[in-house]
Amino acid sequence: MEKVGYLGPEGTFTHEAALLYAKGKQVYLVEYPSIPDLIYGVDKGQIDHAVVPMENSMEGTVNVTVDMIIHEVSVYITGELVLPIHHCLLAKPGVQLDELWVVLSHPQALAQCRKFLYERLHGVELRATSSTAAAAREVMMGPREWGAIGSKHAARVFGLDILEENIEEHNGNCTRFVVLSRQQSKPTGCDKTSIVFSVDHKPGSLYHALRIFAERHINLTKIESRPMKTSLGEYLFLVDFEGHVQDAVVQDALDELAGQSRYFAVLGSYPRFT
Ligand SMILES: O=C(O)C(=O)C[C@]1(C(=O)O)C=C[C@@H](O)C=C1
Structure with a gap:
């Protein structure tokens, strides 16, 4: 039986997201005491999948999740879940x-x-x-x-x-969770892809990178910059867009982008949460 890890103990919002992910599947849920433990757990093969918080509608990115995926482990994003959060x-x-x-x-x-x-x-x-x-x-x-x-x-x-009840500041408060796995997920026809790249410090670099998507009518759903951690003023760009890495148009776009990026990596393609 596949093992799915979540941030414990029982009763966290990540546990709720893991229960939603596990619905209708034969899986075994495993509790972890922290987000880093959970992400290392999937990276090291202790579990098959990890459900981790990625982004909140009020507070933005969960930095520990994003930074570990980019810098510390070799896992793919293979799923996403969005949950309303009522505190x-x-x-x-x-x-x-x-x-x-x-x-x-x-x-x-x-x-x-x-x-x-x-x-x-x-x-x-x-x-x-x-x-x-x-x-x-x-x-x-x-x-x-x-x-x-x-x-x-x-x-x-x-x-x-x-x-x-409902003491959160906005009643539309929700968190996006992602599923991390060691193997990539297959196309479903309704997918999203997350990538990360960096460009040269020269006029128009980012514009030329984004133009690649615009020209192919690829819909971007998120763009964010994170520090590269090497020195001040160096950034990585994280972009989410509709489509799967196995789609011909996406492959073509990513080939061009990889060719003009200083650093480039695919974080994963996964079914869009609807
Ligand atoms: O502490 C929890 O219950 C969690 O699942 C973590 C977490 C998070 O890190 O974003 C998940 C959803 C909410 O945004 C608040 C906390």
């Missing part, structure tokens, strides 16, 4: 909001609830944890004055009360 304020049964003096959660979740924390819990100490469910677990074991930001599922798993 709750959780506490031990019977505890009231004004009794809380510490609130724990994953940094992404704390950031997505910044306004609520400022308006309703101003002055409380905010503590970062490895995941939202890890925060709920600590609250279950910790003093009564601790609260956590996490999902309804985490409240059930750790026996906590939900003091407030």
Whole structure:
């Protein structure tokens, strides 16, 4: 049976994404304590696939995920899942909001609830944890004055009360998760591809790179720059577009782009989440 890893413990949003990915498949879910552990887990062959958060509609890219895929491991993006993210304020049964003096959660979740924390819990100490469910677990074991930001599922798993629901700043809050695997996925006819490249520091370089897609009517769905990490001012461009690396038009475009890039790599082609 294939093994699918997720950021644990049970009750994280990544766990929800992994459950969605596993639906109708015969797979075995494996919990990992951090995103790097999870990504190394798939790279080293401990698991077949890893479900990791990639991008949030409010907070943008999950840098650790993107940077590890680009710089540290040899895995492909083979799937994507988009989930609505609704956060709750959780506490031990019977505890009231004004009794809380510490609130724990994953940094992404704390950031997505910044306004609520400022308006309703101003002055409380905010503590970062490895995941939202890890925060709920600590609250279950910790003093009564601790609260956590996490999902309804985490409240059930750790026996906590939900003091407030939907405390995220925007009700359209959602996170895009990707599936990482050691083998590339096959074309489905409704795919997306992620690539990364760098260009020379001369006028028009990026324009000429993007022109390759425009001329072939290839629809770009995301463009982002990340530091190359070698020196200040050196960037890698990450581009997502519709199509699969095995499509003739995409192959033609990528051949041209590779020929004029300083660095070029395909991160993977995968079925588009609809
Ligand atoms: O802590 C969790 O529950 C996670 O699954 C991680 C994570 C993330 O890193 O983006 C996933 C979705 C939400 O955006 C908040 C946290």
